[in-house]
Amino acid sequence: MLQNFTAIPGIQDGARFHHERYDGKGYPSGLKGTEIPLCARIICIADAFDAMSSDRCYRGYMDTASIIEELKRNAGKQFDPHIVDYMIEMIQDGFVSEVQANYPFSFSSEKSEATK
Numbered sequence: 806m807l808q809n810f811t812a813i814p815g816i817q818d819g820a821r822f823h824h825e826r827y828d829g830k831g832y833p834s835g836l837k838g839t840e841i842p843l844c845a846r847i848i849c850i851a852d853a854f855d856a857m858s859s860d861r862c863y864r865g866y867m868d869t870a871s872i873i874e875e876l877k878r879n880a881g882k883q884f885d886p887h888i889v890d891y892m893i894e895m896i897q898d899g900f901v902s903e904v905q906a907n908y909p910f911s912f913s914s915e916k917s918e919a920t921k
Contacts (some may be wrong), residue, residue: 807820814815815842815843815844815845816844818844818846818881819842819844819845820845820846821833822842822845823848824834824884825837825841825845825849825851825887826882827841827846827881827882828881830882831883835918841885846884846885847888849883849884850876850885850889851885851892852890853863853875853879853881853883853884854901857871857872857875858872861910869896873896873897874890876889876893877889
């Protein structure tokens with residue numbers, strides 16, 4: 806599906822490898838650390854943030870403090886610890902809330918308020 810998509814360099818590898826874990830325990834290839842393409846390491850954290858900040862059938866969305874704690878707890882395990890630092894910075898400086906406010910079709914107002 807992404808074969809001819811060129812607007813984001815490495816997006817094909819990002820889609821293919823975003824379930825790899827920084828500690829090497831992910832899939833599909835068991836890549837570890839910087840063996841995982843940068844785009845995939847970024848998508849991994851973005852995907853996890855989206856899951857944590859969204860209502861799910863099995864639980865409600867998580868508050869900001871809980872999301873940050875989960876990111877920190879999994880830095881170096883599931884997530885690239887350097888990218889975790891950037892993600893936390895974007896949450897704390899309001900960038901994430903600004904994105905959520907500018908793209909309301911992707912986020913409910915409740916979730917936007919929860920991540921401020």
